[in-house]
Amino acid sequence: DAKRHGRNVARLFDESIDEEIRIRRRIEANLSQAIARDELGMTFQPIVANDTFEVVGFEALLRWTEESGPISPGVFIPIAEESNLIHELGDWVLAKSLEVLKEWPGQYVSVNFSPRQFRRHNFVGYVMEQVLRAGIAPQRLQIEITETAIFDDAERAAETLYRLRQMGFRIALDDFGTGYSSLYNIRKFALDSLKIDRGFIEGMGRERESAAIVHSIIHLGRALGLGVIAEGVETEMQVAMLRAAGASHLQGYLFSHPVNADGARALAHAGIIHGPPEQHPVLGTGTAG
Numbered sequence: 125d126a127k128r129h130g131r132n133v134a135r136l137f138d139e140s141i142d143e144e145i146r147i148r149r150r151i152e153a154n155l156s157q158a159i160a161r162d163e164l165g166m167t168f169q170p171i172v173a174n175d176t177f178e179v180v181g182f183e184a185l186l187r188w189t190e191e192s193g194p195i196s197p198g199v200f201i202p203i204a205e206e207s208n209l210i211h212e213l214g215d216w217v218l219a220k221s222l223e224v225l226k227e228w229p230g231q232y233v234s235v236n237f238s239p240r241q242f243r244r245h246n247f248v249g250y251v252m253e254q255v256l257r258a259g260i261a262p263q264r265l266q267i268e269i270t271e272t273a274i275f276d277d278a279e280r281a282a283e284t285l286y287r288l289r290q291m292g293f294r295i296a297l298d299d300f301g302t303g304y305s306s307l308y309n310i311r312k313f314a315l316d317s318l319k320i321d322r323g324f325i326e327g328m329g330r331e332r333e334s335a336a337i338v339h340s341i342i343h344l345g346r347a348l349g350l351g352v353i354a355e356g357v358e359t360e361m362q363v364a365m366l367r368a369a370g371a372s373h374l375q376g377y378l379f380s381h382p383v384n385a386d387g388a389r390a391l392a393h394a395g396i397i398h399g400p401p402e403q404h405p406v407l408g409t410g411t412a413g
């Protein structure tokens with residue numbers, strides 16, 4: 125009986141793997157048509173200075189609405205990353221982001237690059253060519269990469285980052301704390317900012333451990349002379365804690381969800397969100413800063 129049970133479990137397992145492969149293939153096939161079918165869209169989420177809530181930049185976040193409805197980038201980006209599709213999508217994202225950026229008075233756009241994009245041949249030349257073609261200063265493009273992109277081949281990544289930074293691009297290390305970065309290696313990379321993963325921010329008010337990790341990342345970033353962007357900020361309590369801890373920048377639903385190009389233009393021209401913190405009902409009473 126136990127044997128039969130085992131066989132049944134194995135069969136179910138095989139079926140669910142088959143099913144998953146089928147779904148992935150379908151997504152991949154549809155995704156390869158997404159640009160031609162005009163199913164992709166860009167959204168932009170403001171990044172604000174912690175002390176003034178001034179809008180300093182926007183993260184560009186890709187959206188895909190397929191026939192059957194929206195599919196999360198958390199689902200389709202990893203699938204694109206496993207095929208060459210990521211390059212085609214990435215080209216589209218960068219071109220679109222640089223186009224929209226022109227409508228903003230001075231903010232930067234922060235574009236996510238997957239490990240495979242970052243490791244492509246002559247990545248530096250590629251990015252430079254795109255900003256030159258768009259007529260944009262490199263200082264207005266922030267390149268977001270994850271730990272996985274740079275820690276596999278640290279020597280080569282360090283060289284690439286150095287050259288990008290020399291040319292004036294901003295570099296942010298995304299989802300910091302969730303990958304394999306060794307703190308020993310981090311000093312070798314030419315970075316401008318660390319982005320604290322949303323998971324830690326979310327846990328901050330509930331668990332001492334998350335709060336301790338957030339404090340450590342902020343402390344590390346500051347000690348290394350880097351900006352620290354907290355992502356996934358949803359509550360005023362989180363803002364108060366992040367102000368006290370000294371994070372330089374904030375991003376999250378509390379300030380704005382990701383919005384379309386029109387929405388981003390309006391926010392960029394308004395230049396500030398929620399009004400200055402001293403007028404803020406909760407933050408105005410804080411002593412941090």
Ligand code: C2E
Nearest residue numbers: 185186197198201217236237238356357358375376377378
């Ligand atoms: P990420 O780069 O870490 O982006 C932050 C994610 O957190 C975004 O999810 C954003 O919408 C979400 N977020 C921001 N504030 C809040 C908040 O207050 N609460 C909650 N619950 N979520 C918040 P999204 O847009 O679903 O993107 C997921 C991931 O997909 C991104 O994580 C990034 O790794 C990847 N991705 C998105 N667009 C692109 C792209 O154009 N290229 C590449 N290579 N990856 C992308």
Ligand code: MG
Nearest residue numbers: 183236268298
């Ligand atoms: Mg990101």
Ligand code: MG
Nearest residue numbers: 298299319355
């Ligand atoms: Mg992130």
Ligand code: MG
Nearest residue numbers: 298299321322
């Ligand atoms: Mg993330």
